[in-house]
Amino acid sequence: MSTEKSARKSAWLKRALAAASLFMFSANAAPAQDVPDFMKIVEVNEGPPAAKSKIAFDNIYALNEGMFPIYEHSLAIYKEHFRARQNLIMALFSAKGGRFILYRKGQPPLEAPPPPEIYRLAKSIGHCAMGTYTLVAPYVTSSSTDLSWKGEMQAYRTRVATAIASLNDVDIKPEDRALLLDTAKQILAFMDKCLANNSFTFTDVETYAHNIKPDLVKLIAVSSAAQVGHWYDVLTEWKALLGKDWDTTYGLSNSIYVARQNNILYSTLVQFMGKEAMNDRLLLLETTDFTASSEDMLTALMRILSDRALGMVFYKNYRLMDYELLGGGGRAAIMAESAKRGMKVELPPLVPYNSTAWPWKTDPSTGSGPTQLDDIH
Numbered sequence: 001m002s003t004e005k006s007a008r009k010s011a012w013l014k015r016a017l018a019a020a021s022l023f024m025f026s027a028n029a030a031p032a033q034d035v036p037d038f039m040k041i042v043e044v045n046e047g048p049p050a051a052k053s054k055i056a057f058d059n060i061y062a063l064n065e066g067m068f069p070i071y072e073h074s075l076a077i078y079k080e081h082f083r084a085r086q087n088l089i090m091a092l093f094s095a096k097g098g099r100f101i102l103y104r105k106g107q108p109p110l111e112a113p114p115p116p117e118i119y120r121l122a123k124s125i126g127h128c129a130m131g132t133y134t135l136v137a138p139y140v141t142s143s144s145t146d147l148s149w150k151g152e153m154q155a156y157r158t159r160v161a162t163a164i165a166s167l168n169d170v171d172i173k174p175e176d177r178a179l180l181l182d183t184a185k186q187i188l189a190f191m192d193k194c195l196a197n198n199s200f201t202f203t204d205v206e207t208y209a210h211n212i213k214p215d216l217v218k219l220i221a222v223s224s225a226a227q228v229g230h231w232y233d234v235l236t237e238w239k240a241l242l243g244k245d246w247d248t249t250y251g252l253s254n255s256i257y258v259a260r261q262n263n264i265l266y267s268t269l270v271q272f273m274g275k276e277a278m279n280d281r282l283l284l285l286e287t288t289d290f291t292a293s294s295e296d297m298l299t300a301l302m303r304i305l306s307d308r309a310l311g312m313v314f315y316k317n318y319r320l321m322d323y324e325l326l327g328g329g330g331r332a333a334i335m336a337e338s339a340k341r342g343m344k345v346e347l348p349p350l351v352p353y354n355s356t357a358w359p360w361k362t363d364p365s366t367g368s369g370p371t372q373l374d375d376i377h
Contacts, residue, residue, distance in 0.1 A: 078302045087242055087249040089235075090297055091265035093256075093290055096120060097227045098265050101294055102238050105245075109294075112238075115230040118172050122223040125183050128160065129212050132187055136194065136205055144199035157191045160184055176222055183215040217373065228268060235272045249273075251282040252301055254292045260284075260360045278356045279322070319353040 082088075088103040097115035104110065135156065139149045164184045167177055190208040194200045239246050251273050253266040266284045273282050285292075285300055304322065311321035324330070331347060338345045351357065370376050 075299060075302050075306065078306050079298060082302060087245055089238065089249060089251050089269065090294055091253040091269055092292055092294065092297065093254060093265065098231065100231060100234055112234040115227045117170065118176055119223045119226040121170060121172065121180060122219045125180050126216050126219040129183060129187055129216060132190065133205065133209060136200055140202040140205055147198065150195065153191055153195060157188065160188050160191065164188065179215060179218055179222065183212065183219065186212045186215065227264065231268050235268065239272060251277065252285065252297055254285050254287045254297060256287060256290055260286065275356055279359060280356070284359045317353055323353060
């Protein structure tokens, strides 16, 4: 082969290889080139593909996620059926001394009026006494140098003085008016002393608290009597209204942490519905806020009742699902792990699923000290 022919063949091979390389590069790069840059910012995954194990986990766990829309849809159906077939009394905490709502089957809700005004007046004055303490408490070590408290106290003092001037115009018993007046005057005197001295000490605050305490105890008695007496009247009327349906009526109340032990509204319902109804038809639901919406409470009740039906179908026990289903396994696991580590196990006693015990602390042997305000006062 001549040198010229050999050179031509070599040049042809180089061009062919270059063309092939260009074709291969273009074929591989084509998808990326076909996607606009604005898509690649967030939409296009150019990283490594997801691991098969991750895909498999997501596929299986999607069953749990997909359950919630089904559950929510079913709850709406349960709620509609319950309202058409059952009676319910809902007792909710409120600033007015509670809200009692009667849901009669197939009828619009009936809400009772709030307790008499003396309940709110006594509670307002009592809260003012403690609110004044809360105002000064952060400054007991610096009241003379940090006067941040002074403007707020002057403003609150005006409110106290206005309340005192208004006491003659409220329609309450003379003895109740005298108690409110005495308490408010003690608050005003403490404020005036602080403002006149431009300071206060912890001893001043403690003396104020101790001196006003007897009035606060009396205010508690006045407000509680008004509140409980009112709801007794309401429940007496509703029990007569429902007649024979009373024994199948549900009761529902809410509670925050501090109101669990002596929950006034729930305890009142117990007196009318009986101990045998507790944890069965009469339920106390712990909530995170002092007030709870009636709709949220009704939804929570539907969750409980629908889960009870599920427990009966699956496990032949209507109340099983009132207790965390994983709790039994968790209890066993806690005991096993504690044993491995030589730890003492602290667990609540096992109780029957259909227990009618009070839904709060009831065993006096578990602690020591006072059990009520009278023990201290």
